[in-house]
Amino acid sequence: MRRPRPLDAVVAIALNTFREAVRDRVLYLLVAFAVLVILSSRLLAMVTVGNEEKIVKDLGLSAISIFGVGIAVFVGVSLVFKEIERRTVYTLLAQPVQRWQFVLAKFAGLLAVLAVHVVLMYVTLAFALWMRGATASGLAPAVWLILVELAIVTAFALLFSTLTNPILAAVWTSAVYVSGHLSWSLRLLAERVPPGAGRWACEAGYWILPNLDRLDRKAEVVHGLDLPAGFIAWSTLYGACYVALVLALACLAFERREFR
Amino acid sequence: MSGSGPVVELRGLTKVYRGHLGIGRSLGLDGLDLSVEPGQVFGLLGPNGAGKTTTLKLILGLLRADRGEVRLFGRPASDAAVRARLGYLPENPYFYDYLTAEEFLDFYGRLQGIPRAERRARVQASLARVGLAERSSTALRKFSKGMVQRLGVAQAIQHDPELVILDEPMSGLDPIGRREVRDLILDLRRAGRTVFFSSHILQDAEMICDRVAILDHGRLRAAGRLGDLISTTVRWFEVALRGAVPAGPLQLLSSAGDEHLVRVPDVSALAELLETMRRTGGQVLSVWPRRDTLEDLFLREIAR
Amino acid sequence: MRAPRWIAAGLLAAALGGASLSARVLERLTPARGRAEQLLYLPNGRHLRVLSLGHAPLLADLIYVWAIQYYSEYDTADRFRYVRHVFGDVIAELDPHYIDAYWLGAMILIIEARDLEGGLSLLDLGIERNPDQWILPYLAAWECQMASRPECAKRYFERAAAVPGAPPITRRMHAALLARTGALEEALRLWLAVLEDPASDDLSRAIAKRKVSEVRAKIDVSALRQAIETFRIDNGRAPHDLAELRRRGYIREVPTDPSGQPYAYDAATARVTSAAGRVLGEP
Numbered sequence: 020m021r022r023p024r025p026l027d028a029v030v031a032i033a034l035n036t037f038r039e040a041v042r043d044r045v046l047y048l049l050v051a052f053a054v055l056v057i058l059s060s061r062l063l064a065m066v067t068v069g070n071e072e073k074i075v076k077d078l079g080l081s082a083i084s085i086f087g088v089g090i091a092v093f094v095g096v097s098l099v100f101k102e103i104e105r106r107t108v109y110t111l112l113a114q115p116v117q118r119w120q121f122v123l124a125k126f127a128g129l130l131a132v133l134a135v136h137v138v139l140m141y142v143t144l145a146f147a148l149w150m151r152g153a154t155a156s157g158l159a160p161a162v163w164l165i166l167v168e169l170a171i172v173t174a175f176a177l178l179f180s181t182l183t184n185p186i187l188a189a190v191w192t193s194a195v196y197v198s199g200h201l202s203w204s205l206r207l208l209a210e211r212v213p214p215g216a217g218r219w220a221c222e223a224g225y226w227i228l229p230n231l232d233r234l235d236r237k238a239e240v241v242h243g244l245d246l247p248a249g250f251i252a253w254s255t256l257y258g259a260c261y262v263a264l265v266l267a268l269a270c271l272a273f274e275r276r277e278f279r
Numbered sequence: 280m281s282g283s284g285p286v287v288e289l290r291g292l293t294k295v296y297r298g299h300l301g302i303g304r305s306l307g308l309d310g311l312d313l314s315v316e317p318g319q320v321f322g323l324l325g326p327n328g329a330g331k332t333t334t335l336k337l338i339l340g341l342l343r344a345d346r347g348e349v350r351l352f353g354r355p356a357s358d359a360a361v362r363a364r365l366g367y368l369p370e371n372p373y374f375y376d377y378l379t380a381e382e383f384l385d386f387y388g389r390l391q392g393i394p395r396a397e398r399r400a401r402v403q404a405s406l407a408r409v410g411l412a413e414r415s416s417t418a419l420r421k422f423s424k425g426m427v428q429r430l431g432v433a434q435a436i437q438h439d440p441e442l443v444i445l446d447e448p449m450s451g452l453d454p455i456g457r458r459e460v461r462d463l464i465l466d467l468r469r470a471g472r473t474v475f476f477s478s479h480i481l482q483d484a485e486m487i488c489d490r491v492a493i494l495d496h497g498r499l500r501a502a503g504r505l506g507d508l509i510s511t512t513v514r515w516f517e518v519a520l521r522g523a524v525p526a527g528p529l530q531l532l533s534s535a536g537d538e539h540l541v542r543v544p545d546v547s548a549l550a551e552l553l554e555t556m557r558r559t560g561g562q563v564l565s566v567w568p569r570r571d572t573l574e575d576l577f578l579r580e581i582a583r
Numbered sequence: 584m585r586a587p588r589w590i591a592a593g594l595l596a597a598a599l600g601g602a603s604l605s606a607r608v609l610e611r612l613t614p615a616r617g618r619a620e621q622l623l624y625l626p627n628g629r630h631l632r633v634l635s636l637g638h639a640p641l642l643a644d645l646i647y648v649w650a651i652q653y654y655s656e657y658d659t660a661d662r663f664r665y666v667r668h669v670f671g672d673v674i675a676e677l678d679p680h681y682i683d684a685y686w687l688g689a690m691i692l693i694i695e696a697r698d699l700e701g702g703l704s705l706l707d708l709g710i711e712r713n714p715d716q717w718i719l720p721y722l723a724a725w726e727c728q729m730a731s732r733p734e735c736a737k738r739y740f741e742r743a744a745a746v747p748g749a750p751p752i753t754r755r756m757h758a759a760l761l762a763r764t765g766a767l768e769e770a771l772r773l774w775l776a777v778l779e780d781p782a783s784d785d786l787s788r789a790i791a792k793r794k795v796s797e798v799r800a801k802i803d804v805s806a807l808r809q810a811i812e813t814f815r816i817d818n819g820r821a822p823h824d825l826a827e828l829r830r831r832g833y834i835r836e837v838p839t840d841p842s843g844q845p846y847a848y849d850a851a852t853a854r855v856t857s858a859a860g861r862v863l864g865e866p
Contacts, residue, residue: 023389023390023392028389031386032390035375038378107373107374107375110367110369110372110374112341113341113367113369114362114363115360115363115391116359117359233609233613249608250612253608254605256605257605257609259598260597260598261602263594263598264595264598264602267591267598277341277342277343278336279296279342
């Protein structure tokens with residue numbers, strides 16, 4: 020009989036996921052951010068002397084990152100859970116769609132939501148800066164790296180949400196996020212621990228955990244410093260490969276899952 | 280379209296549910312053998328907790344069997360391509376709140392592989408078929424339970440599958456809704472499709488099934504053609520009469536004043552009773568011929 | 584359907600390879616963040632206390648451990664700039680009774696940064712907040728003494744000894760310092776106090792007893808020497824013997840040394856010695 024082309028099915032589910040997230044509450048977050056950035060812009064002009072532009076840029080970039088992580092974690096973990104709890108997943112999996120396609124599609128949908136969020140916020144920030152005669156074009160590399168970081172966090176959110184309930188999944192994802200930002204300390208610890216199992220464990224931990232801190236280049240772009248050549252490209256490759264590995268785990272977990 | 284082998288074939292299907300932390304086990308299904316031929320309406324019956332939903336989930340791949348196998352259209356159930364030939368309606372379905380009926384069916388149409396050109400037409404046709412044509416742009420969150428059920432049926436048949444699997448399709452529906460579902464199933468059979476459904480409402484099953492299987496506590500208690508299972512039973516008659524109850528081979532079922540309900544074992548006893556009533560001048564109010572219903576069979580099997 | 588399995592496995596292997604490779608490249612490329620910058624972002628302990636949500640002492644411990652690591656990196660440039668801040672304003676604000684922190688910070692400043700004033704100010708902070716701790720003023724006194732600042736040391740020893748429950752060693756060290764710097768009367772008083780204190784342990788008492796004899800002898804000898812000197816100035820010659828000093832009124836009476844022996848006076852060299860003194864190590 021007929022079967023959907025794999026890409027077709029993935030796109031359909033991804034679009035559906037996107038629609039679900041957007042018709043949810045996410046838009047309100049965007050509005051909140053836009054208001055925050057523009058307000059801070061005006062307020063700072065009244066209060067400080069000197070480089071308000073830097074503060075707006077710092078605040079803007081951090082808000083994009085924080086709101087993005089919030090969406091990735093809270094929407095991401097509920098994605099799969101809601102489907103299972105409300106049993107919409109039953110009819111979905113009864114279709115000629117394979118389970119890994121389902122996982123990939125969920126990821127694609129959520130990533131699309133995050134991309135839209137990041138772009139919209141970036142535009143808002145650019146507008147706020149334009150209103151005081153500054154430009155946001157130099158911030159683009161940091162914003163792109165924020166998106167890479169969000170992709171990694173989302174992949175983890177999806178992985179944990181196929182494994183457990185949303186609260187635990189949110190906790191685990193947040194733990195990975197925090198560890199990812201502190202992985203440099205594992206490096207330092209490895210130097211101080213005497214050689215042996217302990218040192219090996221620290222090194223292993225450092226390489227296995229996603230190095231999110233390295234993707235944070237907010238300080239550099241705000242001060243207009245150059246990034247090393249190829250940094251963006253290699254970071255993107257790192258992010259893409261890491262996401263692929265985590266999603267593979269998520270697909271595996273979902274493949275084995277039974278629906279009582 | 281392969282028309283030869285059984286559409287659904289279960290052999291020695293066993294599912295064990297492990298308790299929390301590995302403590303305790305309960306038998307979901309124990310060695311179920313079943314087969315559904317093309318063009319049949321097959322009813323999987325049993326009390327709640329018998330394993331009907333477990334069976335359906337095993338067929339659809341939502342659960343993995345511990346022993347035994349499931350074959351659909353002669354192929355193992357794990358083959359995703361096979362699912363293109365079936366439609367499924369789960370029990371108490373719940374769908375995406377934020378979609379409209381049209382969007383919902385269109386989404387599933389895409390997953391079912393209906394090409395874009397036909398999709399719109401099919402969606403409209405199935406909405407009309409289940410009587411939701413005016414609600415095509417209504418958001419699902421505003422749907423009543425009956426409407427959701429009908430939409431679920433629409434989703435299960437819109438791609439014209441050869442096999443339609445329904446889990447408790449009549450649950451929660453009013454009598455009109457139930458009749459509509461029954462008619463739909465009969466329509467599908469007329470069109471040569473196979474229908475496999477589970478239910479605990481036996482009267483409906485009696486009206487439309489070709490074959491039934493009765494499950495209890497994960498085991499198959501009885502299976503076969505409906506006619507075979509309940510035809511070899513004695514018919515009896517219930518007679519409502521007014522006046523004195525005559526003697527004879529009859530059993531008094533109930534009385535209200537001078538009206539009585541009696542039961543006679545066969546046609547000759549009935550003839551005798553009617554003659555007696557005519558002679559004594561009593562009044563015969565009505566006569567019901569009764570045969571063994573599925574319910575009687577069910578209760579007998581379960582009691583064993 | 585074997586083919587897709589192999590494709591999937593191949594893709595995953597590629598992903599693993601890609602991730603490892605890019606991680607290594609990025610390690611080399613990434614500009615290292617200045618370590619000192621990290622310290623700058625350590626806010627005042629008062630604010631951190633708010634952030635710690637009731638776990639201030641634990642946070643103090645964590646920062647303490649981190650600080651130890653940080654300060655053992657000898658090649659960090661300009662690493663002593665924030666010692667006072669880290670130990671005084673941060674850790675001490677989070678946990679004012681964290682004695683180790685004051686002590687360690689002071690040690691770092693005094694020994695490694697050679698900043699006695701800075702170290703002492705940190706210890707002062709600790710003393711102020713922990714008046715019941717004798718160890719901090721004791722350590723401060725010690726450091727003053729090592730840096731040849733006897734006045735400073737004396738003050739701290741007094742302070743340490745004033746703490747109720749301070750062990751005898753505080754007074755012993757104080758007395759020894761006093762004796763060394765010539766304040767013999769005070770030293771004697773202190774040693775007597777140790778001797779007479781019912782709370783002193785046997786060792787302290789034994790030492791005190793010895794020291795009392797020693798200091799008494801020193802005081803006597805010193806007084807005698809002074810009288811001899813005065814005599815010489817007055818009379819142009821050394822006295823014939825100690826009795827002459829008494830007769831002429833330069834001393835009230837001829838003292839005997841603690842062991843009961845008279846002091847030996849050598850008229851030729853005009854020097855007074857005592858047998859006890861020789862035993863105790865006096866010339």
